[in-house]
Amino acid sequence: GIQVEQSPPDLILQEGANSTLRCNFSDSVNNLQWFHQNPWGQLINLFYIPSGTKQNGRLSATTVATERYSLLYISSSQTTDSGVYFCAVDKAAGNKLTFGGGTRVLVKP
Amino acid sequence: DVKVTQSSRYLVKRTGEKVFLECVQDMDHENMFWYRQDPGLGLRLIYFSYDVKMKEKGDIPEGYSVSREKKERFSLILESASTNQTSMYLCASNTRQGPRNTIYFGEGSWLTVV
Numbered sequence: 001g002i003q004v005e006q007s008p009p010d011l012i013l014q015e016g017a018n019s020t021l022r023c024n025f026s027d028s029v030n031n032l033q034w035f036h037q038n039p040w041g042q043l044i045n046l047f048y049i050p051s052g053t054k055q056n057g058r059l060s061a062t063t064v065a066t067e068r069y070s071l072l073y074i075s076s077s078q079t080t081d082s083g084v085y086f087c088a089v090d091k092a093a094g095n096k097l098t099f100g101g102g103t104r105v106l107v108k109p
Numbered sequence: 110d111v112k113v114t115q116s117s118r119y120l121v122k123r124t125g126e127k128v129f130l131e132c133v134q135d136m137d138h139e140n141m142f143w144y145r146q147d148p149g150l151g152l153r154l155i156y157f158s159y160d161v162k163m164k165e166k167g168d169i170p171e172g173y174s175v176s177r178e179k180k181e182r183f184s185l186i187l188e189s190a191s192t193n194q195t196s197m198y199l200c201a202s203n204t205r206q207g208p209r210n211t212i213y214f215g216e217g218s219w220l221t222v223v
Contacts, residue, residue: 001168004151033212041197043214086151088212096167097212099144099151 002027006087006100013077013107021072021103023087031090032063033097034072038083046072046085077107112136115200115215122222128187130218132200141183142201142212143167143175152199158183159205190222 003026013019025032034046047054047061049070054061058077063070074081084104088097116131134141140159144152144167154167156175164175172194176184183202187194200215 009149035214041199041217041219043199043201045211045213048211088152096154096157098168099153101149101151 002029002089002091002098004087004089004098004100006085006103008103009101011103011105013074013081013105015077015079015107015109017077017107018073018075019077019105021074021085021087021105023070023072023089023100025068025070025087025089027091028065028068029089029091031092031097032070033088034061034070035086035088036081036083037086037102043086074105077105079107079109081105082107113200113202113213113215115198115218117218118216119219120221122187122190122220124191124222126187126190126222128190128220128222130185130187130198130200130220132183132185132215133181134183134200134202134213135181136202136204136213137180138202138204138213139180140203140205141177143173143183143185144199144201145169145196146199146217147196155185155198187220190220192222194220195222196220 051065060073084102088099142157143155158177174186198218203212
């Protein structure tokens, strides 16, 4: 099956810093999503981005489908950005997502 | 807002017990999923259902079964719980309609098997 690798596995940021999270995948995909899991376990969808660039507030994402990677940018990080960020992909339209191992982010005040 | 509700947040069960994890969604979604999450492994798909009474195995179905008798409810069953099934279990749902298949998750069920 498709492999999804995320880097770095852990990230410690000072509040206000910017960061980039990376997701590499081993095959072409028709669905790619980024999620944030808060410290209480709730997973929230951030972006549906099989290709192109999207922005939502301080977060933005870019997927270069031809090169099989996606990037999530966090700007002016806040303590509420702490948690685990997951990338998930599917070769088909999007019913069976394969998740990466996640990037654990800690933003210090 | 879409709501996916998992009936139990924290459970402690004994080895060999039969365990039921229940999930209900309120958005009339066709698809429902059960994942387990373990440190460093991300989320792994156990089973998914694309319609009432329909199911397909995911990547790690061994030791689990599922039931979907009604569209809004998807149950995960551990026939005989074992310690290696101690994990966090996440239910999710989405729709096949429309241009995007955003998936919505419940809050998770932390299961400890002793």
